[in-house]
Amino acid sequence: MPPKSATNAERTRERILQATERLFLEHGFDGTSLRLITAAAGVNLGAVNYHFGSKDALFEAMLARRLDPLHAARLALLDEYQAAGQAPLSCEQLLAALFKPALALAREASPHCDFLRLLGRAYVDPSPVLRKLLAERYAPAIARFKDAFAEALPQLSRQELSWRLHFMMGALAYTLAGADAWRLIAAIQPEAERDDELLLRRLTPFLLAGLQAPAPLLDDESRTTPHRAASPEESR
Amino acid sequence: MPPKSATNAERTRERILQATERLFLEHGFDGTSLRLITAAAGVNLGAVNYHFGSKDALFEAMLARRLDPLHAARLALLDEYQAAGQAPLSCEQLLAALFKPALALAREASPHCDFLRLLGRAYVDPSPVLRKLLAERYAPAIARFKDAFAEALPQLSRQELSWRLHFMMGALAYTLAGADAWRLIAAIQPEAERDDELLLRRLTPFLLAGLQAPAPLLDDESRTTPHRAASPEESR
DNA sequence: GTCTATATCCTGATAGAC
DNA sequence: GTCTATCAGGATATAGAC
Numbered sequence: 205m206p207p208k209s210a211t212n213a214e215r216t217r218e219r220i221l222q223a224t225e226r227l228f229l230e231h232g233f234d235g236t237s238l239r240l241i242t243a244a245a246g247v248n249l250g251a252v253n254y255h256f257g258s259k260d261a262l263f264e265a266m267l268a269r270r271l272d273p274l275h276a277a278r279l280a281l282l283d284e285y286q287a288a289g290q291a292p293l294s295c296e297q298l299l300a301a302l303f304k305p306a307l308a309l310a311r312e313a314s315p316h317c318d319f320l321r322l323l324g325r326a327y328v329d330p331s332p333v334l335r336k337l338l339a340e341r342y343a344p345a346i347a348r349f350k351d352a353f354a355e356a357l358p359q360l361s362r363q364e365l366s367w368r369l370h371f372m373m374g375a376l377a378y379t380l381a382g383a384d385a386w387r388l389i390a391a392i393q394p395e396a397e398r399d400d401e402l403l404l405r406r407l408t409p410f411l412l413a414g415l416q417a418p419a420p421l422l423d424d425e426s427r428t429t430p431h432r433a434a435s436p437e438e439s440r
Numbered sequence: 441m442p443p444k445s446a447t448n449a450e451r452t453r454e455r456i457l458q459a460t461e462r463l464f465l466e467h468g469f470d471g472t473s474l475r476l477i478t479a480a481a482g483v484n485l486g487a488v489n490y491h492f493g494s495k496d497a498l499f500e501a502m503l504a505r506r507l508d509p510l511h512a513a514r515l516a517l518l519d520e521y522q523a524a525g526q527a528p529l530s531c532e533q534l535l536a537a538l539f540k541p542a543l544a545l546a547r548e549a550s551p552h553c554d555f556l557r558l559l560g561r562a563y564v565d566p567s568p569v570l571r572k573l574l575a576e577r578y579a580p581a582i583a584r585f586k587d588a589f590a591e592a593l594p595q596l597s598r599q600e601l602s603w604r605l606h607f608m609m610g611a612l613a614y615t616l617a618g619a620d621a622w623r624l625i626a627a628i629q630p631e632a633e634r635d636d637e638l639l640l641r642r643l644t645p646f647l648l649a650g651l652q653a654p655a656p657l658l659d660d661e662s663r664t665t666p667h668r669a670a671s672p673e674e675s676r
Numbered sequence: 677g678t679c680t681a682t683a684t685c686c687t688g689a690t691a692g693a694c
Numbered sequence: 695g696t697c698t699a700t701c702a703g704g705a706t707a708t709a710g711a712c
Contacts, residue, residue, distance in 0.1 A: 213695075232566035234470035238688065248697050253689060255696095328564045328614065330468035367615075367642045374614025375607040375650075378564065405656050406603045413653035414611075414646040422641060449678065473705065484679055489707060491678090 217255050219245040224266045225317050233263060233331035260333050267326055267337065270309070270319060275345040277305035282348060292355035295415050296408075302349065303404045310400050320400050324380025327373070357415060364419050372411050379407060453491050455481040460502045461553050469499060469567035496569050503562055503573065506545070506555060511581040513541035518584060528591035531651050532644075538585065539640050546636050556636050560616025563609070593651060600655050608647050615643060 223245035227236045238259055242249045256262040281301040285293050293301075310319040326334060354365055380403075459481035463472045474495055478485045492498035517537040521529050529537075546555040562570060590601055616639075 211695095216696085232468070232470065234468065235566060237686080239686080249688090250690080250697055250699095259688065325566070328617075329566065330471060330561070330564075364642065367639075368646060371611040371615055371643060371646050374612070375610040378610025378614050379603075379607055381564075402658065403603075405658060406600065407607060409653045409656050410604060410607045410650040414650035417645045417649035420641050420645050422638065452678085474707090475704070484681090485706090486679055486681080486708080495706065 213255070216245075216247055216251055220247060220252060220255060220262070221266050221269065222316060224262060225270075225322060228263070228266070229318060229321055229325055232325070232329050233334055238262075263333065264337055267322075267334070268341070270313070270317065270322055271326070271338075271342065274305055274309055274323070275342050277309070278302060279345050279348065281305060282352065286352075292358075293352055295353070295356045295412055298349065298352055298356060299408055299411060303408070307401055307404060320380045320403075321382050324377045324382065327377035328381050353415075360419055368415050371414060375407065375411060375414075379403065449491070452481075452483055452487055456483060456488055456491060456498070457502050457505065458552060460498060461506075461558060464499070464502070465554060465557055465561055468561070468565050469570050474498075499570065500573055503558075503570070504577070506549070506553065506558055507562070507574075507578065510541055510545055510559070511578050513545070514538060515581050515584065517541060518588065522588070528594075529588055531589070531592045531648055534585065534588055534592055535644055535647060539644070543637055543640060556616045556639075557618050560613045560618065563613035564617050589651075596655055604651050607650060611643065611647065611650075615639065 220241060223241045224236070227240055227244060230236075231240070238249060238252050241262075242252060252259075252262055256265055278301055281304060282293075282298075285297050285301060306320060306323065313319045326338060329335075350365075350369060353369060354360075354362065357365055357368075360368065456477060459477045460472070463476055463480060466472075467476070474485060474488050477498075478488060488495070488498055492501055514537055517540065518529075518534075521533050521537060542556060542559065549555045562574060565571075586601075586605060589605060590596075590598065593601055593604075596604065
Protein backbone atom coordinates (compact mmCIF):
# COMPACT_ATOMS: atom_id res chain seq x y z
CA MET A 205 0.00 0.00 0.00
CA PRO A 206 2.11 2.89 -1.28
CA PRO A 207 1.09 6.42 -0.34
CA LYS A 208 -0.53 6.82 -3.72
CA SER A 209 -2.91 3.93 -3.08
CA ALA A 210 -4.08 5.65 0.08
CA THR A 211 -6.85 6.85 -2.10
CA ASN A 212 -9.35 9.49 -1.39
CA ALA A 213 -11.79 6.71 -0.67
CA GLU A 214 -9.62 5.21 2.04
CA ARG A 215 -9.10 8.53 3.69
CA THR A 216 -12.82 9.16 3.61
CA ARG A 217 -13.38 5.78 5.20
CA GLU A 218 -10.87 6.57 7.88
CA ARG A 219 -12.36 9.95 8.64
CA ILE A 220 -15.78 8.38 9.00
CA LEU A 221 -14.47 5.71 11.35
CA GLN A 222 -12.68 8.22 13.53
CA ALA A 223 -15.69 10.49 13.75
CA THR A 224 -17.83 7.49 14.65
CA GLU A 225 -15.50 6.51 17.45
CA ARG A 226 -15.42 9.96 18.90
CA LEU A 227 -19.14 10.57 18.73
CA PHE A 228 -20.02 7.12 20.00
CA LEU A 229 -17.97 7.83 23.11
CA GLU A 230 -20.04 10.88 23.79
CA HIS A 231 -23.55 9.91 22.73
CA GLY A 232 -23.79 6.13 22.56
CA PHE A 233 -25.17 4.20 19.63
CA ASP A 234 -28.69 5.54 19.58
CA GLY A 235 -27.57 9.07 20.21
CA THR A 236 -25.13 9.13 17.33
CA SER A 237 -26.90 9.82 14.06
CA LEU A 238 -25.28 9.36 10.70
CA ARG A 239 -25.69 13.06 10.08
CA LEU A 240 -23.72 13.88 13.19
CA ILE A 241 -20.99 11.60 11.97
CA THR A 242 -20.86 12.92 8.43
CA ALA A 243 -20.92 16.50 9.62
CA ALA A 244 -17.99 15.84 11.93
CA ALA A 245 -16.08 13.93 9.29
CA GLY A 246 -16.77 16.52 6.63
CA VAL A 247 -18.18 13.97 4.23
CA ASN A 248 -21.50 13.50 2.58
CA LEU A 249 -24.26 11.46 4.08
CA GLY A 250 -24.32 9.01 1.22
CA ALA A 251 -20.65 8.21 1.66
CA VAL A 252 -21.43 6.25 4.81
CA ASN A 253 -23.81 3.94 3.11
CA TYR A 254 -21.49 3.66 0.16
CA HIS A 255 -18.52 2.65 2.27
CA PHE A 256 -20.22 0.66 4.99
CA GLY A 257 -23.72 -0.21 3.83
CA SER A 258 -25.65 0.77 6.95
CA LYS A 259 -25.33 2.37 10.34
CA ASP A 260 -25.15 -1.02 12.01
CA ALA A 261 -22.37 -2.15 9.72
CA LEU A 262 -20.48 1.08 10.27
CA PHE A 263 -20.49 0.61 14.02
CA GLU A 264 -19.55 -3.01 13.65
CA ALA A 265 -16.56 -2.01 11.54
CA MET A 266 -15.61 0.69 14.00
CA LEU A 267 -15.71 -1.66 16.99
CA ALA A 268 -14.16 -4.65 15.27
CA ARG A 269 -11.19 -2.59 14.20
CA ARG A 270 -10.37 -1.92 17.84
CA LEU A 271 -11.68 -4.96 19.68
CA ASP A 272 -10.55 -7.76 17.41
CA PRO A 273 -6.86 -7.03 17.96
CA LEU A 274 -7.54 -6.64 21.68
CA HIS A 275 -9.12 -10.05 22.07
CA ALA A 276 -6.50 -11.67 19.88
CA ALA A 277 -3.76 -10.20 22.06
CA ARG A 278 -5.52 -11.25 25.23
CA LEU A 279 -5.83 -14.83 24.09
CA ALA A 280 -2.22 -14.86 22.92
CA LEU A 281 -1.06 -13.71 26.33
CA LEU A 282 -3.28 -16.24 28.05
CA ASP A 283 -1.83 -18.97 25.86
CA GLU A 284 1.65 -17.82 26.72
CA TYR A 285 1.01 -17.85 30.46
CA GLN A 286 -0.66 -21.24 30.31
CA ALA A 287 2.16 -22.69 28.27
CA ALA A 288 4.76 -21.41 30.73
CA GLY A 289 3.77 -23.66 33.62
CA GLN A 290 1.40 -26.49 34.37
CA ALA A 291 0.04 -24.98 37.57
CA PRO A 292 -3.23 -23.04 37.32
CA LEU A 293 -2.74 -19.38 36.65
CA SER A 294 -3.28 -16.89 39.43
CA CYS A 295 -5.89 -14.16 39.41
CA GLU A 296 -3.07 -11.64 39.12
CA GLN A 297 -1.90 -13.25 35.94
CA LEU A 298 -5.38 -13.42 34.51
CA LEU A 299 -6.00 -9.77 35.21
CA ALA A 300 -2.68 -9.00 33.62
CA ALA A 301 -3.66 -10.99 30.54
CA LEU A 302 -6.83 -8.92 30.35
CA PHE A 303 -5.34 -5.53 31.09
CA LYS A 304 -1.92 -5.46 29.52
CA PRO A 305 -3.06 -5.83 25.91
CA ALA A 306 -5.71 -3.20 26.49
CA LEU A 307 -3.14 -0.78 27.83
CA ALA A 308 -0.75 -1.50 25.01
CA LEU A 309 -3.41 -0.86 22.41
CA ALA A 310 -4.54 2.25 24.24
CA ARG A 311 -1.05 3.67 24.05
CA GLU A 312 -0.74 2.66 20.44
CA ALA A 313 -4.04 4.10 19.32
CA SER A 314 -3.92 7.30 21.31
CA PRO A 315 -4.37 10.14 20.70
CA HIS A 316 -6.54 9.22 17.73
CA CYS A 317 -8.73 7.05 19.87
CA ASP A 318 -9.54 6.89 23.55
CA PHE A 319 -9.32 3.16 23.36
CA LEU A 320 -10.21 2.13 26.90
CA ARG A 321 -13.13 4.45 27.06
CA LEU A 322 -14.38 3.02 23.82
CA LEU A 323 -14.14 -0.46 25.28
CA GLY A 324 -16.10 0.53 28.35
CA ARG A 325 -18.77 2.31 26.40
CA ALA A 326 -19.24 -0.66 24.15
CA TYR A 327 -19.87 -2.83 27.19
CA VAL A 328 -22.49 -0.59 28.75
CA ASP A 329 -24.35 0.66 25.70
CA PRO A 330 -27.98 -0.44 25.83
CA SER A 331 -28.45 -0.81 22.09
CA PRO A 332 -29.35 -4.35 21.05
CA VAL A 333 -27.22 -3.95 17.96
CA LEU A 334 -24.02 -3.60 19.96
CA ARG A 335 -25.01 -6.17 22.55
CA LYS A 336 -25.59 -8.74 19.86
CA LEU A 337 -22.37 -7.86 18.10
CA LEU A 338 -20.26 -8.22 21.21
CA ALA A 339 -22.01 -11.40 22.25
CA GLU A 340 -21.52 -13.15 18.97
CA ARG A 341 -18.05 -11.94 18.26
CA TYR A 342 -16.21 -12.30 21.54
CA ALA A 343 -17.92 -15.18 23.29
CA PRO A 344 -15.12 -17.71 22.73
CA ALA A 345 -12.40 -15.44 24.05
CA ILE A 346 -14.31 -14.54 27.18
CA ALA A 347 -15.29 -18.14 27.82
CA ARG A 348 -11.63 -19.12 27.92
CA PHE A 349 -10.99 -16.52 30.58
CA LYS A 350 -13.93 -17.71 32.57
CA ASP A 351 -12.57 -21.23 32.63
CA ALA A 352 -9.18 -19.96 33.68
CA PHE A 353 -10.71 -17.97 36.53
CA ALA A 354 -12.56 -21.07 37.63
CA GLU A 355 -9.23 -22.83 38.06
CA ALA A 356 -7.71 -19.86 39.82
CA LEU A 357 -10.59 -19.68 42.30
CA PRO A 358 -11.53 -23.31 42.99
CA GLN A 359 -13.11 -22.46 46.32
CA LEU A 360 -15.94 -20.59 44.60
CA SER A 361 -18.97 -22.35 43.25
CA ARG A 362 -19.51 -21.93 39.56
CA GLN A 363 -22.46 -19.71 40.28
CA GLU A 364 -20.57 -17.56 42.74
CA LEU A 365 -17.74 -17.23 40.25
CA SER A 366 -20.13 -16.14 37.54
CA TRP A 367 -21.35 -13.35 39.71
CA ARG A 368 -17.89 -12.25 40.74
CA LEU A 369 -16.81 -12.00 37.14
CA HIS A 370 -19.95 -10.05 36.47
CA PHE A 371 -19.11 -7.63 39.27
CA MET A 372 -15.58 -7.32 38.00
CA MET A 373 -16.80 -6.62 34.52
CA GLY A 374 -19.08 -3.94 35.88
CA ALA A 375 -16.39 -2.09 37.76
CA LEU A 376 -14.14 -2.34 34.73
CA ALA A 377 -16.62 -1.30 32.08
CA TYR A 378 -18.13 1.47 34.14
CA THR A 379 -14.78 2.90 35.07
CA LEU A 380 -13.38 2.69 31.57
CA ALA A 381 -16.49 4.19 30.07
CA GLY A 382 -16.09 7.19 32.29
CA ALA A 383 -19.75 6.65 33.07
CA ASP A 384 -19.36 9.40 35.51
CA ALA A 385 -22.52 9.22 37.50
CA TRP A 386 -20.63 9.58 40.73
CA ARG A 387 -18.20 12.01 39.28
CA LEU A 388 -21.05 14.19 38.18
CA ILE A 389 -23.11 13.56 41.23
CA ALA A 390 -20.58 14.20 43.91
CA ALA A 391 -17.51 15.57 42.21
CA ILE A 392 -15.96 12.37 43.40
CA GLN A 393 -13.29 12.25 40.81
CA PRO A 394 -10.28 14.50 40.80
CA GLU A 395 -10.43 16.75 37.79
CA ALA A 396 -7.37 16.24 35.75
CA GLU A 397 -6.35 12.67 36.26
CA ARG A 398 -7.02 10.44 33.32
CA ASP A 399 -4.09 8.15 33.12
CA ASP A 400 -5.06 4.76 31.81
CA GLU A 401 -2.19 2.89 33.34
CA LEU A 402 -2.62 4.50 36.72
CA LEU A 403 -6.31 3.74 36.57
CA LEU A 404 -5.79 0.05 35.95
CA ARG A 405 -3.16 -0.12 38.68
CA ARG A 406 -5.68 1.33 41.07
CA LEU A 407 -8.37 -1.00 39.86
CA THR A 408 -6.31 -4.18 40.08
CA PRO A 409 -6.05 -4.50 43.88
CA PHE A 410 -9.72 -3.67 44.22
CA LEU A 411 -10.69 -6.44 41.84
CA LEU A 412 -8.22 -8.94 43.24
CA ALA A 413 -9.52 -8.48 46.74
CA GLY A 414 -13.11 -8.72 45.54
CA LEU A 415 -12.52 -11.87 43.54
CA GLN A 416 -10.69 -13.57 46.40
CA ALA A 417 -13.09 -12.51 49.13
CA PRO A 418 -14.68 -15.32 51.14
CA ALA A 419 -17.94 -16.49 49.69
CA PRO A 420 -21.05 -15.11 51.37
CA LEU A 421 -23.01 -17.29 53.72
CA LEU A 422 -26.29 -17.80 51.93
CA ASP A 423 -28.97 -19.56 53.92
CA ASP A 424 -29.58 -22.02 51.13
CA GLU A 425 -28.76 -22.04 47.47
CA SER A 426 -32.25 -23.31 46.73
CA ARG A 427 -34.21 -21.15 49.10
CA THR A 428 -37.86 -21.88 48.83
CA THR A 429 -39.23 -19.18 51.09
CA PRO A 430 -37.67 -15.76 51.40
CA HIS A 431 -38.21 -15.69 55.14
CA ARG A 432 -39.20 -12.22 56.16
CA ALA A 433 -38.05 -12.78 59.75
CA ALA A 434 -34.43 -12.28 58.81
CA SER A 435 -35.35 -9.53 56.44
CA PRO A 436 -33.07 -6.54 56.84
CA GLU A 437 -35.69 -3.97 57.79
CA GLU A 438 -36.02 -4.90 61.43
CA SER A 439 -32.42 -5.49 62.33
CA ARG A 440 -30.39 -2.80 63.87
CA MET B 441 -53.70 4.75 44.56
CA PRO B 442 -57.27 4.71 45.90
CA PRO B 443 -59.53 2.88 43.46
CA LYS B 444 -62.29 5.43 43.16
CA SER B 445 -60.58 8.76 43.60
CA ALA B 446 -58.22 7.85 40.81
CA THR B 447 -59.53 9.93 38.00
CA ASN B 448 -59.18 9.01 34.41
CA ALA B 449 -56.39 11.50 34.08
CA GLU B 450 -54.50 10.03 36.98
CA ARG B 451 -54.81 6.56 35.61
CA THR B 452 -53.55 7.79 32.26
CA ARG B 453 -50.61 9.41 33.98
CA GLU B 454 -49.88 6.22 35.83
CA ARG B 455 -50.09 4.05 32.73
CA ILE B 456 -47.67 6.37 30.96
CA LEU B 457 -45.22 6.26 33.84
CA GLN B 458 -45.32 2.49 34.09
CA ALA B 459 -44.82 2.06 30.37
CA THR B 460 -41.92 4.49 30.50
CA GLU B 461 -40.25 2.54 33.28
CA ARG B 462 -40.60 -0.75 31.50
CA LEU B 463 -39.41 0.49 28.13
CA PHE B 464 -36.55 2.50 29.57
CA LEU B 465 -35.23 -0.68 31.19
CA GLU B 466 -35.11 -2.33 27.81
CA HIS B 467 -34.04 0.41 25.44
CA GLY B 468 -32.46 3.25 27.41
CA PHE B 469 -33.41 6.88 27.09
CA ASP B 470 -32.55 7.46 23.46
CA GLY B 471 -33.99 4.15 22.40
CA THR B 472 -37.36 4.77 24.02
CA SER B 473 -39.52 6.95 21.80
CA LEU B 474 -42.70 8.58 22.93
CA ARG B 475 -44.53 6.54 20.33
CA LEU B 476 -43.27 3.33 21.89
CA ILE B 477 -44.46 4.53 25.26
CA THR B 478 -47.90 5.66 24.16
CA ALA B 479 -48.44 2.49 22.16
CA ALA B 480 -47.58 0.37 25.20
CA ALA B 481 -49.70 2.50 27.51
CA GLY B 482 -52.63 2.59 25.12
CA VAL B 483 -52.83 6.36 25.17
CA ASN B 484 -52.45 9.04 22.59
CA LEU B 485 -49.19 10.69 21.79
CA GLY B 486 -50.35 14.10 22.87
CA ALA B 487 -51.31 12.86 26.30
CA VAL B 488 -47.66 12.65 27.23
CA ASN B 489 -47.00 16.24 26.47
CA TYR B 490 -50.19 17.27 28.18
CA HIS B 491 -49.37 15.47 31.40
CA PHE B 492 -45.61 15.93 31.47
CA GLY B 493 -44.70 18.66 29.04
CA SER B 494 -41.86 16.95 27.23
CA LYS B 495 -39.98 13.69 26.93
CA ASP B 496 -37.27 14.98 29.26
CA ALA B 497 -39.80 15.97 31.89
CA LEU B 498 -41.55 12.63 31.58
CA PHE B 499 -38.34 10.74 32.28
CA GLU B 500 -37.52 13.07 35.11
CA ALA B 501 -40.89 12.40 36.69
CA MET B 502 -40.48 8.68 36.17
CA LEU B 503 -37.07 8.59 37.80
CA ALA B 504 -37.83 11.02 40.59
CA ARG B 505 -40.82 8.98 41.65
CA ARG B 506 -38.53 6.04 42.34
CA LEU B 507 -35.23 7.62 43.28
CA ASP B 508 -36.36 10.43 45.56
CA PRO B 509 -37.79 8.04 48.15
CA LEU B 510 -34.71 5.89 47.81
CA HIS B 511 -32.28 8.67 48.59
CA ALA B 512 -34.46 9.98 51.37
CA ALA B 513 -34.52 6.56 52.98
CA ARG B 514 -30.78 6.17 52.54
CA LEU B 515 -30.06 9.44 54.26
CA ALA B 516 -32.51 8.65 57.03
CA LEU B 517 -30.77 5.36 57.70
CA LEU B 518 -27.37 7.03 57.59
CA ASP B 519 -28.59 9.60 60.10
CA GLU B 520 -29.87 6.86 62.32
CA TYR B 521 -26.60 4.93 62.25
CA GLN B 522 -24.56 8.05 62.88
CA ALA B 523 -26.78 9.08 65.78
CA ALA B 524 -26.47 5.65 67.38
CA GLY B 525 -22.78 5.89 68.21
CA GLN B 526 -19.99 8.37 68.13
CA ALA B 527 -17.49 6.05 66.49
CA PRO B 528 -17.12 6.27 62.71
CA LEU B 529 -19.40 3.91 60.86
CA SER B 530 -17.98 0.78 59.28
CA CYS B 531 -18.06 0.00 55.60
CA GLU B 532 -20.54 -2.75 56.34
CA GLN B 533 -22.90 -0.26 57.87
CA LEU B 534 -22.50 2.16 55.00
CA LEU B 535 -23.20 -0.53 52.45
CA ALA B 536 -26.21 -1.52 54.49
CA ALA B 537 -27.43 2.07 54.50
CA LEU B 538 -27.12 2.08 50.73
CA PHE B 539 -28.58 -1.35 50.04
CA LYS B 540 -31.32 -1.89 52.57
CA PRO B 541 -33.56 0.96 51.44
CA ALA B 542 -33.06 -0.11 47.84
CA LEU B 543 -34.12 -3.64 48.66
CA ALA B 544 -37.09 -2.50 50.66
CA LEU B 545 -38.31 -0.31 47.84
CA ALA B 546 -37.67 -3.07 45.33
CA ARG B 547 -39.91 -5.41 47.29
CA GLU B 548 -42.50 -2.73 47.70
CA ALA B 549 -42.60 -1.69 44.08
CA SER B 550 -42.38 -5.11 42.55
CA PRO B 551 -43.88 -6.53 40.43
CA HIS B 552 -44.97 -3.24 38.93
CA CYS B 553 -41.43 -2.07 38.68
CA ASP B 554 -38.08 -3.78 38.53
CA PHE B 555 -36.72 -1.18 40.86
CA LEU B 556 -33.09 -2.17 41.17
CA ARG B 557 -32.69 -2.64 37.47
CA LEU B 558 -34.15 0.77 36.93
CA LEU B 559 -31.63 2.22 39.32
CA GLY B 560 -28.76 0.57 37.53
CA ARG B 561 -29.94 1.59 34.11
CA ALA B 562 -30.26 5.18 35.19
CA TYR B 563 -26.64 5.15 36.31
CA VAL B 564 -25.22 3.74 33.07
CA ASP B 565 -27.40 5.46 30.49
CA PRO B 566 -25.32 7.63 28.20
CA SER B 567 -27.95 10.30 27.62
CA PRO B 568 -26.89 13.74 28.86
CA VAL B 569 -30.43 14.40 29.98
CA LEU B 570 -30.33 11.66 32.57
CA ARG B 571 -26.76 12.31 33.58
CA LYS B 572 -27.57 15.91 34.31
CA LEU B 573 -30.72 15.01 36.17
CA LEU B 574 -28.98 12.54 38.45
CA ALA B 575 -26.06 14.87 39.02
CA GLU B 576 -28.14 17.81 40.05
CA ARG B 577 -30.71 15.94 42.05
CA TYR B 578 -28.73 13.50 44.13
CA ALA B 579 -25.41 15.19 44.66
CA PRO B 580 -25.99 16.12 48.32
CA ALA B 581 -27.04 12.63 49.33
CA ILE B 582 -24.10 10.97 47.64
CA ALA B 583 -21.66 13.50 49.04
CA ARG B 584 -22.72 12.60 52.55
CA PHE B 585 -21.97 8.96 51.87
CA LYS B 586 -18.62 9.86 50.42
CA ASP B 587 -17.67 11.68 53.59
CA ALA B 588 -18.80 8.76 55.68
CA PHE B 589 -16.71 6.36 53.62
CA ALA B 590 -13.72 8.63 54.08
CA GLU B 591 -14.06 8.20 57.83
CA ALA B 592 -14.54 4.47 57.51
CA LEU B 593 -11.41 4.10 55.39
CA PRO B 594 -8.94 6.59 56.84
CA GLN B 595 -5.94 4.71 55.45
CA LEU B 596 -6.91 5.62 51.90
CA SER B 597 -5.97 8.91 50.35
CA ARG B 598 -8.87 11.02 49.24
CA GLN B 599 -8.00 10.30 45.65
CA GLU B 600 -7.73 6.58 46.18
CA LEU B 601 -11.06 6.62 47.98
CA SER B 602 -12.67 8.45 45.10
CA TRP B 603 -11.60 5.76 42.72
CA ARG B 604 -12.71 2.94 44.97
CA LEU B 605 -16.14 4.42 45.29
CA HIS B 606 -16.18 4.81 41.55
CA PHE B 607 -15.29 1.12 41.14
CA MET B 608 -17.94 0.17 43.64
CA MET B 609 -20.51 2.23 41.83
CA GLY B 610 -19.57 0.54 38.60
CA ALA B 611 -19.97 -2.97 39.89
CA LEU B 612 -23.25 -1.99 41.50
CA ALA B 613 -24.78 -0.12 38.59
CA TYR B 614 -23.65 -2.60 35.99
CA THR B 615 -24.91 -5.55 37.96
CA LEU B 616 -28.22 -3.97 38.81
CA ALA B 617 -28.74 -2.82 35.26
CA GLY B 618 -28.40 -6.37 34.09
CA ALA B 619 -26.03 -4.91 31.54
CA ASP B 620 -25.48 -8.40 30.44
CA ALA B 621 -22.43 -8.07 28.27
CA TRP B 622 -20.78 -11.01 29.99
CA ARG B 623 -24.02 -12.87 30.34
CA LEU B 624 -24.60 -12.58 26.65
CA ILE B 625 -21.01 -13.04 25.72
CA ALA B 626 -20.20 -16.10 27.72
CA ALA B 627 -23.44 -17.38 29.15
CA ILE B 628 -21.82 -16.49 32.41
CA GLN B 629 -24.98 -16.04 34.31
CA PRO B 630 -27.23 -18.87 35.39
CA GLU B 631 -30.51 -18.66 33.65
CA ALA B 632 -33.22 -18.33 36.21
CA GLU B 633 -31.71 -16.56 39.15
CA ARG B 634 -32.86 -13.02 39.58
CA ASP B 635 -33.28 -12.55 43.25
CA ASP B 636 -32.47 -9.03 44.32
CA GLU B 637 -31.67 -9.87 47.90
CA LEU B 638 -29.44 -12.75 46.97
CA LEU B 639 -27.70 -10.57 44.43
CA LEU B 640 -26.85 -7.89 46.96
CA ARG B 641 -25.69 -10.49 49.46
CA ARG B 642 -23.31 -11.80 46.87
CA LEU B 643 -22.17 -8.34 45.94
CA THR B 644 -21.53 -7.13 49.47
CA PRO B 645 -18.45 -9.25 50.31
CA PHE B 646 -16.98 -8.47 46.92
CA LEU B 647 -17.31 -4.75 47.49
CA LEU B 648 -16.19 -4.88 51.10
CA ALA B 649 -13.02 -6.69 50.19
CA GLY B 650 -12.36 -4.34 47.33
CA LEU B 651 -12.89 -1.22 49.40
CA GLN B 652 -10.67 -2.48 52.20
CA ALA B 653 -7.91 -3.80 49.97
CA PRO B 654 -4.43 -2.37 50.57
CA ALA B 655 -3.73 0.66 48.49
CA PRO B 656 -1.62 0.04 45.40
CA LEU B 657 2.02 1.01 45.49
CA LEU B 658 1.96 3.32 42.55
CA ASP B 659 5.59 4.30 42.39
CA ASP B 660 7.03 0.94 43.33
CA GLU B 661 7.44 -1.89 40.90
CA SER B 662 6.85 -4.55 43.53
CA ARG B 663 3.30 -4.91 42.49
CA THR B 664 3.73 -5.15 38.75
CA THR B 665 2.41 -7.94 36.67
CA PRO B 666 3.74 -11.42 37.26
CA HIS B 667 5.66 -13.70 34.95
CA ARG B 668 6.92 -11.07 32.61
CA ALA B 669 9.92 -9.17 33.72
CA ALA B 670 9.66 -6.54 31.04
CA SER B 671 6.50 -4.57 30.94
CA PRO B 672 5.95 -2.69 27.67
CA GLU B 673 7.65 0.68 27.89
CA GLU B 674 7.51 1.33 31.58
CA SER B 675 7.95 5.04 31.39
CA ARG B 676 6.65 7.19 34.13
C1' DG C 677 -59.29 19.76 31.41
C1' DT C 678 -58.26 15.90 28.32
C1' DC C 679 -56.94 13.90 24.30
C1' DT C 680 -57.17 13.76 18.77
C1' DA C 681 -55.24 15.32 14.76
C1' DT C 682 -51.71 17.66 12.72
C1' DA C 683 -47.25 20.19 12.01
C1' DT C 684 -42.35 20.28 11.51
C1' DC C 685 -38.15 18.44 11.69
C1' DC C 686 -34.92 14.51 11.59
C1' DT C 687 -33.68 9.62 10.80
C1' DG C 688 -31.59 5.98 7.84
C1' DA C 689 -31.52 4.58 3.21
C1' DT C 690 -31.43 4.85 -1.97
C1' DA C 691 -31.65 6.06 -6.91
C1' DG C 692 -29.23 8.28 -10.07
C1' DA C 693 -26.17 12.39 -11.63
C1' DC C 694 -21.30 13.48 -12.15
C1' DG D 695 -16.42 5.17 -7.77
C1' DT D 696 -18.19 9.16 -5.33
C1' DC D 697 -21.55 12.31 -3.87
C1' DT D 698 -26.27 15.05 -4.71
C1' DA D 699 -31.01 15.01 -4.35
C1' DT D 700 -34.69 12.90 -2.43
C1' DC D 701 -37.69 9.35 -0.15
C1' DA D 702 -40.74 7.23 3.30
C1' DG D 703 -41.22 6.82 7.93
C1' DG D 704 -40.36 8.16 12.79
C1' DA D 705 -39.06 11.81 16.11
C1' DT D 706 -40.95 15.49 19.39
C1' DA D 707 -44.09 19.10 20.07
C1' DT D 708 -48.41 21.82 19.35
C1' DA D 709 -52.85 23.72 17.81
C1' DG D 710 -57.31 22.88 18.32
C1' DA D 711 -61.67 19.54 18.86
C1' DC D 712 -64.49 17.54 22.54
